[in-house]
Amino acid sequence: MSTSSSLNQRINDLERRLKVENKSRDNDRQRHLVPNNDLVFPRPFKLDGHASPRKPRAFGGDFPATSRSSSAPSSGRRRPGGISLEPGSRSRQPDSADIEQKYKEIMKMTGILTLNKQKYNTDIHEMEALGELGHGTCGQVIRMRHKPTNHLMAVKQMRRSGNKEENKRIIMDLDVVLKCHDYPYIVQCIGTFITPSEVWICMELMSTCLDKLLKRTRLPIPEKILGKMAVAIVKALDYLKEKHGVIHRDVKPSNILLDQNGIVKLCDFGISGRLVDSKAKTRSAGCAAYMAPERIDPPDPQRPDYDIRADVWSLGITLVELTTGEFPYKDCKTDFEVLTKVLQDDPPLLSPGPMYSHELCSFIRDCLTKDYKKRPKYRKLLEHPFIKKYEVESVDVAKWFSDMSEIMACYSS
Template sequence: MRPGSVPCPSPSPSPRSTGSPSPSGSFGIPGSPGSLSMNGPMRRRRDFQLPCSPQAPKPPDGHEIEMKYQEIMKNSGILYLDGAKRPVDINELESLGELGHGTCGHVVKMRHKNTGTDMAVKQMRRTGNKEENKRIIMDMDVVLKSHNCQYIVQCIGTFITSSDVWICMELMSSCLEKLLKRNGGPIPEKILGKVAVATLNALDYLKEAHGVIHRDVKPSNILVDERGRIKLCDFGISGRLVDSKAKTRSAGCAAYMAPERIDPPDPTQPDYDIRADVWSLGISLVELATGVFPYINCKTDFEVLAKVLQEDPPRLPRGQGFSMDFCHFVCQCLTKDYKRRPKYKKLLEHGWIVRYSRLPVNVAQWYARVSERAPLTPTPTPSPLSPHATYLG
């Protein structure tokens, strides 16, 4: 245990959660570390690639990918605008400027000229790269099926041509990575309570409704809008679960990767489950609550991965006013032995989550206050190695 860190406190008794919580504010390595070959400092916005194991299910081949495209193309050019589906010509959209870069492409703010509807459009090139095409298909597949979850960014429609794929999404205002920088310091616990409620419910929905694990939970993939809604995005590297376990080792960010993904018991047969995303949520909460990425002193991929495996997990520091429930929740998320780490259902019953599922918090007011602040110059980044993929803001 590090000096100054808080040991896991006992949780407060909490009633069992019933139903989905109300929305907040009304609202994309086999072996041990010794087998790694990683030279040079980690760059920001870099995804850490994990090779697929030899015995993992084969990714879709070119024909299968094309068949999926053809299936999705049946609704290409149909957008959900003003409460109704309508055919839209791609030339009816005008660009209002780039918003950022995601896992598979870049995101542009666009407006439908006839209705004045603004949207975020993720634009991706169709290439001969099977892995890239698989990520595009996965991203589209998840968002198109998640229209009934208030905690996942909503898809308005798609445009698919022989060379490009556009995914039209509802326009959010910013991501937590950028808000942390603009805030110039830690994000209040009451806001993080709503962030955790929204993220947990989104992850639980993906698992229960679609058998999907996100695999890239981090502050840049959690979005906020001016109405105070908090939503999860970027499903390019999500994975299908087989018997509740992930059978491939596709990709992710080393900075938020769970120990069992870095050094699995059997590298040839990865079988981590949704609790890998629970770890990523815990790391994200520590970063947002303290304003500093937990492994900030690491300069290389190897260092951060080695620290995750060899050191005690991060904890919320003492003397900063965090509630005992919040400290315990983070301890639960950052349990190194994933077999002892709680799954979504158990965490949704945690006292801290139950409290913020019910407690009114004006996230919209907090967002307005933070968004009006000029960014600090120079801006202290949460982590020099944190490979966030910028989305919006």
């Protein structure tokens, strides 16, 4: 058990690290950001291996024009998920050589977009920026149109830098989304553009994230809708772990997307980590508000390992927020206060009654088990009555979202 002084020191250190990461992301976003009427592309960069002497603007950088014919359907059989990991990639963290090798593999796919199962060799200038959708772990997300087909998509734009950790984040985001592009509960990758200064990940366009939905409607999410969302997210997290040896590490409402058809998907893999013997070995921070106790105060500070059950805790906090319409630590003014409450207070559980079923409360209680050794993993969660119920129950999520969209329109007007 940590002494009070050493624990406070570690919480302070973690708070400082979170502030540094957030400031770095905000600064990078500001370097990208320009008014919508200035969304223009600079002259193409000739792909000769040399970086541009000119600093990239908002959606710019110096982009390589593809050598393939513009907008021609591709006859090749490569698909966005074609990137492969080296044998044994689950047994160690990627080093600089791994990152460089993965960049080379992904470069082979740059400029190929898969739209309605048809591949298009695309020049970067055939992409029209329509406005900002938001910003994530290490980049901003732009609504864009593929002019030859009028296909709309979300494009995450990330700056390539000399910073080792930032490059790891970018390659992890690419690596995960490219391999998981056809899994139904993970946002689909349409293609990529790689430039000397930036990386673009083109993804299917979803309608909103749950964070925006809560803020705009100011309403809690009904349990039956929440049940369908929980099924999707638990299955997505289990898929990442079982198929790719990945822990998400940033589960929260802003990383859960919803479309007009009621489909729920997980996104933003910028700080995902490889699992080594089922444990995460790196210390990417994530968001303090959803961080598990064992990540804040590891049982062995010299070996701060944790596993997928840290994401289970984050899911539990997320579900409490979505169910009640309020973040459970909303009264905290600093990350330090949040982190301290997570460690010292009882988890923010719900009580069964007219508003919340026994199954929902039991599921959240399991997710928010403070002792991570007793907290269930995904396979056990998938057997929970709450998940089993909503796996089979018919729920019209699309109709509910349509109603919420009308409410959001009223608030915005």
